[in-house]
Amino acid sequence: MRRTCKEVAALLIAREDKPLPVLERAALQLHLAACAACPVFERQVLTMRNAFRRWRSYTDD
Amino acid sequence: MTIEHELAQHRGYLMRFARLQLRNDAWAEDAVSDTMLAALAKPQSFGNRSQLKTWLVGILKHKVLDILRQRRREVALTDDEGDGSEELDALMFKADGHFQQAPADWGNPEQELESRQFLAVLDACAGKLPAAMGRVFLMREWLELDSEEICKELGLTPTHLYVQLHRARLRLRECLELHWFGRVAAQ
Numbered sequence: 624m625r626r627t628c629k630e631v632a633a634l635l636i637a638r639e640d641k642p643l644p645v646l647e648r649a650a651l652q653l654h655l656a657a658c659a660a661c662p663v664f665e666r667q668v669l670t671m672r673n674a675f676r677r678w679r680s681y682t683d684d
Numbered sequence: 685m686t687i688e689h690e691l692a693q694h695r696g697y698l699m700r701f702a703r704l705q706l707r708n709d710a711w712a713e714d715a716v717s718d719t720m721l722a723a724l725a726k727p728q729s730f731g732n733r734s735q736l737k738t739w740l741v742g743i744l745k746h747k748v749l750d751i752l753r754q755r756r757r758e759v760a761l762t763d764d765e766g767d768g769s770e771e772l773d774a775l776m777f778k779a780d781g782h783f784q785q786a787p788a789d790w791g792n793p794e795q796e797l798e799s800r801q802f803l804a805v806l807d808a809c810a811g812k813l814p815a816a817m818g819r820v821f822l823m824r825e826w827l828e829l830d831s832e833e834i835c836k837e838l839g840l841t842p843t844h845l846y847v848q849l850h851r852a853r854l855r856l857r858e859c860l861e862l863h864w865f866g867r868v869a870a871q
Contacts, residue, residue: 627781629773633850640824640831640849664787667857674797674860675825678806680738 809859821852
């Protein structure tokens with residue numbers, strides 16, 4: 624169940640496009656609870672998700 | 685103002701998006717011309733003028749998709765080998781899987797995300813993606829197609845699709861950190 628930050632970052636990105644298997648979700652939560660850096664990365668990914676939504680309906684007048 | 689005038693005002697914007705998506709100026713011209721013709725054919729379809737652009741973009745999305753379908757063979761994914769993904773990985777992570785440098789706190793940029801400058805940067809970042817990767821990413825995020833549809837349209841395996849999307853997102857994150865969120869830290 625131990626994942627490195629590199630693996631966790633990959634999971635957080637992959638989650639944007641497909642649901643993660645339950646085991647990976649558990650491993651992710653476990654790591655996020657104990658890591659300082661990865662939750663910051665997770666917030667970045669969520670910010671990007673919001674940004675893409677804005678961009679979709681962006682008109683540049 | 686005539687409908688022709690109003691349509692002409694949106695042309696630049698439509699061209700930009702069509703180019704970004706199709707990565708081919710001639711095809712982008714086709715998509716935008718088709719959009720204009722469709723709009724002229726039934727100008728009564730848009731009731732409210734403030735919604736004209738939204739309506740045009742809706743048409744453009746269909747035209748872009750038509751062209752991607754017609755040109756399917758030509759847009760088939762060229763191998764994005766040497767796209768710098770390994771370098772990006774090495775830039776972000778040490779050999780033991782730890783971050784080289786902790787990811788920066790981007791704060792709570794909800795309001796910034798609305799700003800034109802931010803969207804222009806995001807737009808430029810998407811424009812810098814390698815062509816094949818950029819197309820896949822735009823089909824997913826801008827055209828909002830589901831994975832199955834994209835695979836079908838481009839003849840991709842799901843694995844290949846997810847790899848492309850994954851790389852695109854990592855690059856965009858890097859680009860945004862560098863050109864937008866990094867500003868604060870750099871000051």
